[in-house]
Amino acid sequence: MKAGFDGVELHAANGYLPNQFLAESANQRTDEYGGSIPNKSRFVLEVMQELISAVGGDKVGIKISPFHPYGNMILDNPVDTYTYLIEELNKLDFAFVELMKRSPYFPSASHYPADDEIELFGSMIKQKVIANTAYDKATAEAELEKGIAHLISFGTLFLANPDLPKRFEMGAELNQPDRATMFGGGEHGYTDYPFLIK
Amino acid sequence: MKLLKQIELGNLSLKNSMVMSAMTRSRADIRGVVGDMTVQYYHQRVSAGLIITEAINISEEATGSLLTPGIYTQEQIDAWKKVTKAVHDNGGIIIAQLWHTGRVGHSIDRNGKLPLAPSALPIKGMQHFTSQGLKDYETPGKLPGTKSNKR
Numbered sequence: 639m640k641a642g643f644d645g646v647e648l649h650a651a652n653g654y655l656p657n658q659f660l661a662e663s664a665n666q667r668t669d670e671y672g673g674s675i676p677n678k679s680r681f682v683l684e685v686m687q688e689l690i691s692a693v694g695g696d697k698v699g700i701k702i703s704p705f706h707p708y709g710n711m712i713l714d715n716p717v718d719t720y721t722y723l724i725e726e727l728n729k730l731d732f733a734f735v736e737l738m739k740r741s742p743y744f745p746s747a748s749h750y751p752a753d754d755e756i757e758l759f760g761s762m763i764k765q766k767v768i769a770n771t772a773y774d775k776a777t778a779e780a781e782l783e784k785g786i787a788h789l790i791s792f793g794t795l796f797l798a799n800p801d802l803p804k805r806f807e808m809g810a811e812l813n814q815p816d817r818a819t820m821f822g823g824g825e826h827g828y829t830d831y832p833f834l835i836k
Numbered sequence: 837m838k839l840l841k842q843i844e845l846g847n848l849s850l851k852n853s854m855v856m857s858a859m860t861r862s863r864a865d866i867r868g869v870v871g872d873m874t875v876q877y878y879h880q881r882v883s884a885g886l887i888i889t890e891a892i893n894i895s896e897e898a899t900g901s902l903l904t905p906g907i908y909t910q911e912q913i914d915a916w917k918k919v920t921k922a923v924h925d926n927g928g929i930i931i932a933q934l935w936h937t938g939r940v941g942h943s944i945d946r947n948g949k950l951p952l953a954p955s956a957l958p959i960k961g962m963q964h965f966t967s968q969g970l971k972d973y974e975t976p977g978k979l980p981g982t983k984s985n986k987r
Contacts, residue, residue, distance in 0.1 A: 641917050642920030649933050663957065664939060666954075667955055670981070672954065672955070709939075789850075796857070796884060820859075
């Protein structure tokens with residue numbers, strides 16, 4: 639916050655540390671941070687409590703990806719684990735949950751349900767819900783119309799279209815993201831995606 | 837269009853309901869410091885209702901990949917100040933995504949230190965992009981049973 643940010647989001651998705659605590663494929667601890675669902679969830683909940691007390695709940699959010707297996711995330715019981723986590727998060731006072739859907743490029747394990755994550759988990763969440771992954775203008779608008787998610791987050795569409803809201807408003811053509819320049823490199827593929835009108 | 841509707845989020849008033857999600861871009865320097873190019877990149881995207889930064893390492897220990905930014909040294913913090921000022925001066929709102937990669941790292945790019953994770957279980961079925969090309973994941977060290985170091 640010293641750096642002038644308006645808030646923070648805990649990255650508890652995509653197979654990184656907080657996500658690892660929730661998954662049996664990364665967490666076989668026998669202490670109070672492993673084993674039962676409450677124990678596996680303890681790390682995420684304690685970090686959220688710390689963040690809320692450090693910067694104020696109205697400036698805190700969390701990103702979760704319940705059915706996304708990236709990083710070899712395999713939970714014995716993903717629905718019960720995330721249901722518990724969300725129920726406990728609901729007891730905390732903070733701003734939002736960014737709920738990331740699985741990607742078609744990363745199929746879930748066979749014991750995972752086929753449910754839509756926004757319908758299944760989004761409807762349980764007390765905080766504002768930001769729906770994420772693979773939305774375009776039409777599917778994003780349809781998702782908001784459903785009334786579960788309040789906001790939609792876009793990754794590569796914003797990467798390739800710095801003026802994405804204006805393009806949606808005008809029904810304009812979209813620049814396509816260039817995979818080759820996504821990670822590393824210089825200005826090309828970073829700051830040189832064109833605006834509609836400068 | 838609902839996407840273009842103003843919305844409140846926490847204590848923030850967003851000009852639309854479109855969020856730029858976090859995306860790793862790997863354009864910091866070797867010390868995890870972002871430069872003028874990154875200031876321009878986020879500045880260009882201020883029309884988003886909310887910008888969520890690329891994931892930012894909360895400590896040296898948390899770091900899994902080279903050229904990803906940090907927010908634990910004064911130099912890194914000062915560099916992010918330029919980003920947040922440019923975004924705010926142009927009517928944008930920006931929050932920091934806080935990152936601890938756990939086992940998603942490699943000792944090649946961690947001064948020889950193994951990553952730390954809940955248990956000593958390696959990632960299977962994937963490889964890590966390192967400064968020496970794609971490498972199999974190593975078995976991480978196990979984190980001690982203390983409270984997290986995420987502030």
